[in-house]
Amino acid sequence: MTNLAVVGGGVIGLATAWRVARTGRSVTLYDPEPARGGASWLAGGMLAPVTEAWPGEEDVLRLGEESLKRWPGFAGDLREEGVDPGLAGHGTLVVAFDSADAGHLDILAGHLHSLGRAAARLTGRAAKRLEPGLGSVRSGLHVPGDLAVDNRKLLQALYDACARRNVRFRRERVEELPAADAVVLAAGAWTGRLHPLLADAVRPLKGEILRLKPRRGCLPPPSHTVRAVVEGRPIYLVPRGDSELVLGATQYEAGFDQAVTARGVRELLEGAERVFPALTEYELTETAAGLRAGSRDALPYLGELDGGVFAATGHHRNGLLMAPVTADAVVAWLEGDEPPEGTAAASPARLHQKEHV
Amino acid sequence: MTNLAVVGGGVIGLATAWRVARTGRSVTLYDPEPARGGASWLAGGMLAPVTEAWPGEEDVLRLGEESLKRWPGFAGDLREEGVDPGLAGHGTLVVAFDSADAGHLDILAGHLHSLGRAAARLTGRAAKRLEPGLGSVRSGLHVPGDLAVDNRKLLQALYDACARRNVRFRRERVEELPAADAVVLAAGAWTGRLHPLLADAVRPLKGEILRLKPRRGCLPPPSHTVRAVVEGRPIYLVPRGDSELVLGATQYEAGFDQAVTARGVRELLEGAERVFPALTEYELTETAAGLRAGSRDALPYLGELDGGVFAATGHHRNGLLMAPVTADAVVAWLEGDEPPEGTAAASPARLHQKEHV
Numbered sequence: 048m049t050n051l052a053v054v055g056g057g058v059i060g061l062a063t064a065w066r067v068a069r070t071g072r073s074v075t076l077y078d079p080e081p082a083r084g085g086a087s088w089l090a091g092g093m094l095a096p097v098t099e100a101w102p103g104e105e106d107v108l109r110l111g112e113e114s115l116k117r118w119p120g121f122a123g124d125l126r127e128e129g130v131d132p133g134l135a136g137h138g139t140l141v142v143a144f145d146s147a148d149a150g151h152l153d154i155l156a157g158h159l160h161s162l163g164r165a166a167a168r169l170t171g172r173a174a175k176r177l178e179p180g181l182g183s184v185r186s187g188l189h190v191p192g193d194l195a196v197d198n199r200k201l202l203q204a205l206y207d208a209c210a211r212r213n214v215r216f217r218r219e220r221v222e223e224l225p226a227a228d229a230v231v232l233a234a235g236a237w238t239g240r241l242h243p244l245l246a247d248a249v250r251p252l253k254g255e256i257l258r259l260k261p262r263r264g265c266l267p268p269p270s271h272t273v274r275a276v277v278e279g280r281p282i283y284l285v286p287r288g289d290s291e292l293v294l295g296a297t298q299y300e301a302g303f304d305q306a307v308t309a310r311g312v313r314e315l316l317e318g319a320e321r322v323f324p325a326l327t328e329y330e331l332t333e334t335a336a337g338l339r340a341g342s343r344d345a346l347p348y349l350g351e352l353d354g355g356v357f358a359a360t361g362h363h364r365n366g367l368l369m370a371p372v373t374a375d376a377v378v379a380w381l382e383g384d385e386p387p388e389g390t391a392a393a394s395p396a397r398l399h400q401k402e403h404v
Numbered sequence: 405m406t407n408l409a410v411v412g413g414g415v416i417g418l419a420t421a422w423r424v425a426r427t428g429r430s431v432t433l434y435d436p437e438p439a440r441g442g443a444s445w446l447a448g449g450m451l452a453p454v455t456e457a458w459p460g461e462e463d464v465l466r467l468g469e470e471s472l473k474r475w476p477g478f479a480g481d482l483r484e485e486g487v488d489p490g491l492a493g494h495g496t497l498v499v500a501f502d503s504a505d506a507g508h509l510d511i512l513a514g515h516l517h518s519l520g521r522a523a524a525r526l527t528g529r530a531a532k533r534l535e536p537g538l539g540s541v542r543s544g545l546h547v548p549g550d551l552a553v554d555n556r557k558l559l560q561a562l563y564d565a566c567a568r569r570n571v572r573f574r575r576e577r578v579e580e581l582p583a584a585d586a587v588v589l590a591a592g593a594w595t596g597r598l599h600p601l602l603a604d605a606v607r608p609l610k611g612e613i614l615r616l617k618p619r620r621g622c623l624p625p626p627s628h629t630v631r632a633v634v635e636g637r638p639i640y641l642v643p644r645g646d647s648e649l650v651l652g653a654t655q656y657e658a659g660f661d662q663a664v665t666a667r668g669v670r671e672l673l674e675g676a677e678r679v680f681p682a683l684t685e686y687e688l689t690e691t692a693a694g695l696r697a698g699s700r701d702a703l704p705y706l707g708e709l710d711g712g713v714f715a716a717t718g719h720h721r722n723g724l725l726m727a728p729v730t731a732d733a734v735v736a737w738l739e740g741d742e743p744p745e746g747t748a749a750a751s752p753a754r755l756h757q758k759e760h761v
Contacts (some may be wrong), residue, residue, distance in 0.1 A: 316666050330666075
């Protein structure tokens with residue numbers, strides 16, 4: 048297999064195209080608007096598999112941890128290409144407003160310790176010492192090693208790295224699969240339209256996300272990623288240095304609708320103002336909605352669908368986190384090497400099995 | 405006075421330029437972005453002096469009523485120019501959530517009756533019959549004769565009418581007064597920079613306003629303009645047919661800052677969802693902030709400042725409403741006719757008097 052077509056120019060498609068182009072293969076990437084326009088462009092950029100994981104999603108956690116291990120090397124390789132991957136290591140602070148939240152933080156802390164990760168339970172007062180702008184929180188969980196990535200910097204870096212490695216960009220929407228020795232389907236929520244096996248397996252998960260800027264005289268954004276659950280809705284605030292705050296994210300099943308709703312914006316602002324009251328005076332610079340690629344079981348589909356056609360989609364909230372392990376898996380498939388740990392569970396072969404849900 | 409320079413291309417400047425050009429005078433209008441870019445472009449477009457009036461602002465009310473009387477003729481003249489002024493007569497429904505609000509509606513109703521205007525107090529149930537999408541309101545006041553104008557259509561119409569009457573547009577910011585037989589200063593919140601007498605008399609009053617669109621399956625916008633006070637904050641919902649809803653407006657003293665704030669957006673959405681719950685599923689299509697021109701006493705400044713230099717600014721929330729009376733006043737000054745009733749109280753001569761505040 049000496050030439051590869053990648054369908055989709057989000058983080059998965061770009062990372063795959065770059066990694067494969069480095070092996071000397073000829074790569075063509077198809078996307079009407081590479082880097083921009085998809086879920087990756089809108090994401091918050093947290094690389095935090097544990098604080099993102101939901102109970103029962105152990106396979107997702109394993110794959111996320113595997114990818115997280117690969118992130119520093121992935122970022123280093125990008126730097127070697129002369130581009131800035133936008134990686135930041137500012138850690139996560141998860142805050143609790145009530146005893147149910149606090150119980151959840153105890154479980155998370157135990158989980159992190161069992162993985163050998165540093166994590167400290169904090170009183171409300173200690174959490175406020177760490178982040179003086181917090182509202183009235185009951186307690187917190189500090190995960191100092193959590194990474195975050197500036198998703199827009201990363202996408203630009205991957206795009207530039209692809210260009211340097213002579214990836215050809217075809218700015219078009221793919222209606223039928225391109226002719227190539229191998230094809231990787233990485234079109235996110237739209238991937239279901241490209242292969243019958245994925246037609247009912249990949250669905251759009253709508254998410255709304257806001258971007259804000261501190262105005263003159265405002266408290267700067269928090270120095271950590273701050274997460275919380277407000278009135279049952281998970282919320283995160285991801286700082287981009289002192290100049291921007293990304294606030295996400297809603298999650299709905301709403302088909303391919305990408306309208307920013309009044310409810311979504313209001314709920315995000317209400318929740319975030321409770322977590323970090325100074326935000327009320329921030330400038331709201333962007334409201335946007337995008338479509339994550341949902342799978343049936345929250346694990347992505349990674350593997351061969353049929354002769355030379357591979358799936359690399361269905362990453363839910365985890366596209367940025369799982370880009371390195373996904374791209375490395377594609378390289379392994381093409382080279383005939385052993386794919387990364389955790390990817391076997393994500394094989395699309397499970398789509399042929401009787402559903403156990 | 406055979407040639408006129410108008411500084412400012414909002415509704416006041418455009419209406420003035422058009423009206424004066426119709427008298428055969430040569431008119432030049434200065435604005436870097438005529439029609440767009442100012443408070444008029446962002447406005448809700450209610451032409452409702454009574455439901456807008458605050459206690460103690462009788463001069464404002466009188467001037468507003470005088471302009472309202474002129475609105476149908478003004479719109480008719482625009483139609484004769486072959487342009488659409490965007491005038492709609494869908495009436496206003498003011499709703500009350502508590503007994504304090506209800507008492508305020510009683511006073512408004514009495515006031516409207518004393519002016520000979522039709523106005524009906526309604527029970528909550530009757531208000532909901534009129535507008536089935538209303539939330540739990542205690543009572544209402546229906547003012548069927550209230551007008552509204554699609555501000556963006558109007559600005560386009562005025563711009564086109566000016567062009568047909570050979571008004572010259574100079575797309576530039578005015579630093580010093582243009583040479584002309586007469587100059588009208590109508591630069592809204594920025595007018596204070598153009599004349600020393602206005603320097604401390606005109607100030608920016610920031611306002612945030614949102615535009616929303618019903619998504620498929622949503623209840624359409626209300627058929628009336630709906631006004632309410634939610635948690636002490638006045639709010640209005642102005643329908644633009646079935647396809648758009650304008651939601652305004654905050655009011656702050658914030659200098660020349662035009663940032664859309666998290667607080668402003670959140671408060672408008674919270675308030676509007678209480679008034680009209682279906683809005684929660686609407687698409688939020690625009691968030692914007694603009695600067696109204698505030699005066700010291702809520703009355704505009706209309707009249708000569710010194711030899712041949714006239715003020716037409718300081719219209720607060722009432723620029724669209726008061727455009728006809730303002731433009732007619734300018735024509736009267738130039739022609740040496742009697743200016744419209746109510747304009748004498750708005751003379752800038754009051755800036756020389758001792759302040760009684």
